[in-house]
Amino acid sequence: MKSLDLAELTISEASAQIRRKKLSPVELITLFLERVKELNPILNAYVTPTAEQAHADAKAAEREIRRGKYRGPLHGIPFSIKDNLATKGVRTTAGSKILSEWVPDYDATVVERLKQAGAIILGKTNMHEWASGGTTINPYYGTTYNPWDLKRIPGGSSGGSAAAVAASLCLGSIGTDNAGSVRNPASFCGTVGLKATYGRVSRFGDVPGTGGFSTDHFGIFTKTVRDCALVLRALAGHDPRDPLSSEEKVPDYSRSVGKKVKGLKIGVLRGYIEENVSGEVKRTFEEAVRLLQSLGLKKEDVSIPHMDLIPAVQTATSRVENASSLVNHLRARPRDFSPALLYRHIQSLTIPATTYVTAQRVRRIICREFDEALERVHLILTPTTPIPAPTIEECQRGYLEVDGKRVALQGLSGSFGTTCTIPFNVTGLPAISVCCGFSSLGLPIGLQIVGGAFQEGMVFQVAHAYEQATKWYERKPQLPQA
């Protein structure tokens, strides 16, 4: 297998070959590590590659498979892990200066489950400082670059993970999503990005202070929907170390992939999202909806009466919960946060308890309204992000032009990039981003498909049908040589 083929490879294809002993995990991991060595200096997707351990793990996987102990579809498959998930014996910085030398003595549950499934971890990926932003322009570990255009951001906060999957520096990655931090970079980098139902995946091992207790989720990046279904099966399930993880049975999600979609009802979410989305993204989204209709899905519009209050609920909830995790660091090392982030945390300390509880009460109304909508339709659709990836320069400037209007990237109601994603952090509903086309500048655009609680199977079913009908995932970024 030549290095070039790695760009085309998926988890499903690699695991089929590994299972039949036609592909050696050692050979596969060696090729990926060579690619990381070649391209990471250009992309800065990994902050801590773990090549030596990956080689050793690949050898162990190969020995096991030869002896007939095949663990399943992730055995021998290369993964990366966002740097706010604890990894035993491997530095875990959360993109921060404060944790720049922290080496945990335990694994996050998802890391443990990946290892049990036989996956090989190639390293830790770059992220926005403390996962508190959507650019992955990190003052301590550098900027991660979008593989589709090196002048642009990969999104964030899990930007390193998205860039790594898009550039085939691994076949899957695990990130976190407090306001869209998996779906936003998946959209900007043209990968699949899933945030499952709140509680579906244990959050044990998340670095405190990198997301709100009730809004943050772990998420998955892959190249295809089928791959994502395989990974979720391996990660999901109750974990006694996360008291908020669910005891719902974990189905075999792969069985939903390929099921017929005819007759299912999709709802297009109206409201403030429409007003914020650029004309180009709107047209691409509408084309995706028409394509789904041509596959036999029935469309109707969905409105949520208290939709406009979602940014306020998300901001009050996640900022207060996040600040409560950081008070010790804020007291001891305030100047080891970047100034903008320190100011934001101080603002969070000014939010009264009554505002937090009021936000939680409004949140219940919003959740009920979404549940009612999901009784009329099976799934809800939105664009994933209002625009394709902005340039690094635009992010540093703080604003950009959208259809001739100046738009602040960080406004009163939160980050512009999270407009479409935050409703599903507030409601905890499962949401996936799949590529639904490319802008006039050749940048990926994402379609967000949302299901009812614990309906990940149906989300995969429709996302896969769309993906197979369009094959956008087959288009790859043209990467320069190191």
Next chain:
Amino acid sequence: MEEIVRRLNAEYGFNLSEEEIKLIAQQAEEAHRLFRPLYEVDLTDVMPMMKVDRRKGKE
């Protein structure tokens, strides 16, 4: 708001400059404006969205 930020500055030892105090207070006031509409919702009989994490005891 400036007074609240000053109090936090003293309590936490942030060592903020006057300019920083003014900037943070201004940003915090903007954020608080975002929260105002939350208080206009009729919340009669609406419980907060909180999962009370208790497990069934031994029978």
